[in-house]
Amino acid sequence: MTTDDDARTTTDIRDIPESELDQAMDLVCLAFHLKLADKTRTYHRDLLQDCARIGAYDGGRLVGVAGAHRLDFSVPGGQLPCAVLDFVSVAPTHRRRGVLASMMDELWRRCADEGRPVSCLWASESGIYGRFGYGAATESLRIEIDSSRPLALRITPDSRPLRLIDPADAPAVLAPRYDATLPQRAGRFVRDEFWWRNGVLDLDGARGGDDRDGFGAVRVVVLGAPGEVPAGYAVYRTRGSGDVRAGTVSVEELEADSAPAAAALWSYLAAIDLTSTVRVPARPADDPLLYLVADRDQVRVTAQEPSLWIRLVDVHAALTARSWAAPVDLVVDLRDTALPVNAGRFRLTAGPEGATWHPTDEAPDLSLDVRELASCYLGGTPLRHFVHAGLATEHTPGAVRRLDAALATEWLPFIAESD
Numbered sequence: 001m002t003t004d005d006d007a008r009t010t011t012d013i014r015d016i017p018e019s020e021l022d023q024a025m026d027l028v029c030l031a032f033h034l035k036l037a038d039k040t041r042t043y044h045r046d047l048l049q050d051c052a053r054i055g056a057y058d059g060g061r062l063v064g065v066a067g068a069h070r071l072d073f074s075v076p077g078g079q080l081p082c083a084v085l086d087f088v089s090v091a092p093t094h095r096r097r098g099v100l101a102s103m104m105d106e107l108w109r110r111c112a113d114e115g116r117p118v119s120c121l122w123a124s125e126s127g128i129y130g131r132f133g134y135g136a137a138t139e140s141l142r143i144e145i146d147s148s149r150p151l152a153l154r155i156t157p158d159s160r161p162l163r164l165i166d167p168a169d170a171p172a173v174l175a176p177r178y179d180a181t182l183p184q185r186a187g188r189f190v191r192d193e194f195w196w197r198n199g200v201l202d203l204d205g206a207r208g209g210d211d212r213d214g215f216g217a218v219r220v221v222v223l224g225a226p227g228e229v230p231a232g233y234a235v236y237r238t239r240g241s242g243d244v245r246a247g248t249v250s251v252e253e254l255e256a257d258s259a260p261a262a263a264a265l266w267s268y269l270a271a272i273d274l275t276s277t278v279r280v281p282a283r284p285a286d287d288p289l290l291y292l293v294a295d296r297d298q299v300r301v302t303a304q305e306p307s308l309w310i311r312l313v314d315v316h317a318a319l320t321a322r323s324w325a326a327p328v329d330l331v332v333d334l335r336d337t338a339l340p341v342n343a344g345r346f347r348l349t350a351g352p353e354g355a356t357w358h359p360t361d362e363a364p365d366l367s368l369d370v371r372e373l374a375s376c377y378l379g380g381t382p383l384r385h386f387v388h389a390g391l392a393t394e395h396t397p398g399a400v401r402r403l404d405a406a407l408a409t410e411w412l413p414f415i416a417e418s419d
């Protein structure tokens with residue numbers, strides 16, 4: 001495929017062959033200002049190798065790279081295949097000439113070929129992807145716990161034993177507890193052994209391993225008896241301090257099947273000797289921790305930020321694949337300038353039995369952009385927030401309330417991974 005868009009560059013869009021993986025990695029390092037250790041570069045090169053690889057070529061020279069991981073992720077009521085965009089890099093000599101836009105068109109073509117109705121990504125800058133129809137679909141909180149004193153709780157923690165396990169055993173031990181969260185919270189990736197090893201656990205040290213900002217080896221604490229699916233677990237690292245009592249605990253992931261189980265794990269993390277702060281880079285906005293602590297001043301939310309962005313590449317397939325919490329029947333006028341095949345007026349009829357999405361000429365009850373639909377799709381942001389912000393329009397009173405009730409989920413969507 002060739003793009004030749006007036007003042008924009010003429011670029012060939014095609015597969016990046018394996019023989020050019022090093023060139024592609026050089027471009028990624030150039031665009032992201034990275035100086036990677038050999039081990040880390042090899043890890044990323046291997047990841048890119050396993051991706052769908054889209055290259056933009058100017059006169060045979062690679063000037064744009066986009067990779068897409070082929071993964072499944074949780075949506076309300078099930079799982080969907082998605083294309084997780086990564087490695088997006090354009091040479092500084094070719095920026096703002098439509099190279100990314102051309103690679104995006106190619107990505108969507110491949111999504112259609114492979115039956116992936118959704119594309120996901122983490123954005124390096126929030127300003128980039130809205131124009132391509134991506135909406136922030138999950139949010140995460142950064143949390144800091146003052147652990148210079150015991151964590152005061154309003155509930156009784158689970159009293160079962162806690163044990164530290166060998167991180168090498170963690171994928172097998174933790175996976176059943178993590179997998180049990182998939183039907184509960186949308187926006188989570190289905191993990192295989194590779195994602196466990198190299199993602200949250202970083203067992204091979206390819207992503208910084210034992211020396212991330214001075215934090216030590218990964219620790220895994222599990223609640224419950226050996227041989228049982230854990231009632232909860234936490235993956236964390238610690239860092240000492242010049243002041244011997246003021247070390248920091250960094251919690252990379254914590255899952256629990258109940259509030260008492262979560263309380264037991266948070267209490268443990270807040271009571272580790274010679275530490276006075278627990279930092280958590282990503283927690284769901286409805287984390288029960290915020291409510292079960294007795295002294296809310298002890299748990300500070302230091303940031304709230306968009307996390308996973310999603311794009312409904314095939315709106316019909318995405319809407320009919322998710323579950324719906326309440327019946328709704330209305331006409332939506334959907335804008336999608338980047339992927340007009342999705343645009344038009346559609347009647348959405350949805351409920352506990354499933355959904356249909358058919359073209360219609362009837363007057364719309366609601367008008368909105370595919371970007372806002374993406375932000376609502378996992379149950380993250382109610383549509384009314386976008387109506388209040390002037391980004392969607394309600395033509396029939398009550399239509400937004402009915403659609404929000406149908407889209408609602410018990411738990412907010414959340415993903416712990418940040419990249």
Ligand SMILES: CC(C)(COP(=O)(O)OP(=O)(O)OC[C@H]1O[C@@H](n2cnc3c(N)ncnc32)[C@H](O)[C@@H]1OP(=O)(O)O)[C@@H](O)C(=O)NCCC(=O)NCCS
Pocket residue numbers: 031032087088089090091094095096097098099100101102121122123124125127128131
């Ligand atoms: C971000 C990046 C991929 C954009 O590539 P590009 O080829 O310059 O983008 P395009 O020319 O196709 O831009 C398409 C549109 O997005 C806009 N856009 C691109 N980058 C943007 C940014 N960082 N912020 C806001 N808008 C941006 C362009 O202005 C253009 O808008 P228009 O259609 O209204 O004219 C490139 O600048 C880059 O490699 N940056 C460093 C690495 C990075 O941040 N990658 C993204 C990882 S998530």
